Every structure is written in structure tokens, then in C-alpha cells.
Amino acid sequence: MNFGFAPERTKGTVELDPMVEFWQGVELLKNECAQKALVRLRRAFECENHNRYYVSLHGLALARGEGSWEQASELCGIAVQLKPTQIQSCLSLGELYASAGLRGKASDKLDGALELFGEDARLMQVRSKVQNRRTTPVPFFWREHFLSRAQVTAFQFTGFSSNCFSAKCGL
Numbered sequence: 001m002n003f004g005f006a007p008e009r010t011k012g013t014v015e016l017d018p019m020v021e022f023w024q025g026v027e028l029l030k031n032e033c034a035q036k037a038l039v040r041l042r043r044a045f046e047c048e049n050h051n052r053y054y055v056s057l058h059g060l061a062l063a064r065g066e067g068s069w070e071q072a073s074e075l076c077g078i079a080v081q082l083k084p085t086q087i088q089s090c091l092s093l094g095e096l097y098a099s100a101g102l103r104g105k106a107s108d109k110l111d112g113a114l115e116l117f118g119e120d121a122r123l124m125q126v127r128s129k130v131q132n133r134r135t136t137p138v139p140f141f142w143r144e145h146f147l148s149r150a151q152v153t154a155f156q157f158t159g160f161s162s163n164c165f166s167a168k169c170g171l
Contacts (some may be wrong), residue, residue, distance in 0.1 A: 003014045018047035022054055053147035055079040056092040087117050091126055098130045106130045
């Protein structure tokens with residue numbers, strides 16, 4: 001008997017709540033558990049395959065979990081087409097391209113999103129990850145070396161560049 005307060009369930013069947021599956025999948029994806037996230041996000045996607053959030057993050061999990069870059073980019077592209085004014089879909093597509101090593105495509109997509117949405121903090125963060133990194137100021141130290149870090153600030157302060165330093169040192 002159902003009085004309209006809760007859906008009636010029959011014994012022996014388990015109803016999946018796509019929203020619960022989606023949020024559990026998002027948490028797993030944040031915690032770098034792509035395989036487990038893929039299972040949850042696939043369930044949510046199969047329940048509601050026209051939800052742009054489900055499509056987008058299912059594609060991202062598919063890329064990270066199985067390495068299916070082409071199928072994942074198709075899904076993320078579909079999510080952007082469903083609602084081009086949705087920032088999360090653009091972010092997912094940009095992250096996907098960056099993860100696949102397609103920095104040019106990722107930069108183009110994120111630059112377009114920056115024009116559309118303005119300087120959103122999330123877009124700026126993903127965009128900064130995609131940008132090509134500068135060469136180290138002192139070429140014989142690795143990037144994280146404390147002297148390399150100190151030289152960056154010294155060069156920025158004095159106006160020298162790493163190329164100028166290398167030329168003076170005969171490197």
C-alpha cells in the first residue's frame with residue numbers, strides 16, 4: 001500500500017538511484033579510484049543517458065579507468081553539445097584532452113570556455129595545468145631543486161632570463 005510518500009518497492013528487486021550512484025562516483029573519481037568510479041558513473045549514465053553531468057563524468061571516468069580516449073572524448077563532446085553553456089562539461093573535455101596528451105586541443109577548448117564564461121577559477125586552474133611549462137632557469141638543476149627555485153625569483157627580480165644566464169655561463 002502506497003500513500004504517495006515513498007515509491008513502493010517489490011521484494012527481491014533493488015532500485016538504483018542514479019543521483020546516489022553519480023555522487024559516489026564523483027567522490028571516487030576525486031580520490032583517484034577511477035575503476036570504482038567508472039562502475040558507479042556507468043550505472044548513473046545507463047539510468048539517465050541524457051543527463052549532461054552523467055554523460056560528461058562517465059566519459060572522464062572511462063578515459064581514466066580504461067584508457068578509452070576516443071569513446072570518452074565522444075561522450076564529453078556530447079555533453080558539451082547537450083548544453084554548451086555548462087562549464088562542467090567544458091572542464092571535463094579539457095581535462096580529458098590534457099590527460100590524453102592533446103595539449104593543443106585542451107588549450108583551444110579551455111580558451112574558448114574562458115571567452116564564454118569569463119575568468120572562472122576552475123577554468124583557470126585546469127588551464128594552468130595544460131600550459132606548456134617554462135624551461136628551468138638553471139639548466140643543470142632539476143625543476144624542484146631549491147637553487148633552481150631561488151634562481152627563478154632572482155632572475156625575475158633582476159630582469160635576467162634563463163637564456164641570458166646560460167649565455168653568460170657558456171652553457
